[in-house]
Amino acid sequence: MFPRSLVQMAELLLGDCRDARLNIVTAESCTGGxxxxxxxxxPGSSDVFERGFVTYSNESKRDCLGVPGDLIADFGAVSEPVARAMxxxxxxxxxAQISVSVTGVAGPGGGTSLKPVGLVHFGAARRGAKIIHEAQRFGDLGREEIRIKSVEFALEMLRRMI
Structure with a gap:
C-alpha cells in the first residue's frame, strides 16, 4: 500500500517516540488520513499513535480542532496560520505530546496563482514548545505524488519534534 521507504521512516519515527515516551496526533486535510x-x-503502533483528525472541510477544522473561523476567512484553509492552528x-x-498538521492543494484542480497545485503547509507542535511551520511547493506532480510527498515531509517534521 505504502512505499517501503515510507514504512521504514514510520517505523523509525515510532521507535524514536517509544524511546522518548511520546505519543503522536495528526491533523490532516489534503492527505485525508x-x-x-x-x-x-x-504492528504495535498503538502504544505511540494516539489519534488522528481528518479535517477536510473548513467546518471540521473549526469543529474538531478549534481553528478560528476568522483565520480561515482571512488567510484561507491552505495557509501558515491555519496549519499552525491545526x-x-x-x-x-x-x-498526545507531539502533532503534525497538513493542509494544501493536492489537485488536480483547486489551485490559483497564489496557491497553486502542490502547495502544502505543515505545522508541528509539542506540548509546551513553540509551534513550527513549513511550506512546500511540490509542483503539479499529480494528486497521488503530492499526497505521498506530504506524508513523507510530515514524518520528517514529527522526527524533529522529538
Missing part, C-alpha cells in the same frame, strides 16, 4: 493510515499500518488544536484535543 494517509499519515494516520501509514502509522497504524505498523497543529495546536490537535494537541489541545488529544492526549
Amino acid at each position: 494517509l499519515i494516520a493510515g501509514l502509522l497504524t499500518e505498523i 497543529a495546536e488544536g490537535a494537541i489541545n484535543n488529544s492526549r
Whole structure:
C-alpha cells in the first residue's frame, strides 16, 4: 500500500517516540488520513499513535480542532496560520505530546496563482514548545505524488519534534 521507504521512516519515527515516551496526533486535510493510515499500518503502533483528525472541510477544522473561523476567512484553509492552528488544536484535543498538521492543494484542480497545485503547509507542535511551520511547493506532480510527498515531509517534521 505504502512505499517501503515510507514504512521504514514510520517505523523509525515510532521507535524514536517509544524511546522518548511520546505519543503522536495528526491533523490532516489534503492527505485525508494517509499519515494516520501509514502509522497504524505498523504492528504495535498503538502504544505511540494516539489519534488522528481528518479535517477536510473548513467546518471540521473549526469543529474538531478549534481553528478560528476568522483565520480561515482571512488567510484561507491552505495557509501558515491555519496549519499552525491545526497543529495546536490537535494537541489541545488529544492526549498526545507531539502533532503534525497538513493542509494544501493536492489537485488536480483547486489551485490559483497564489496557491497553486502542490502547495502544502505543515505545522508541528509539542506540548509546551513553540509551534513550527513549513511550506512546500511540490509542483503539479499529480494528486497521488503530492499526497505521498506530504506524508513523507510530515514524518520528517514529527522526527524533529522529538
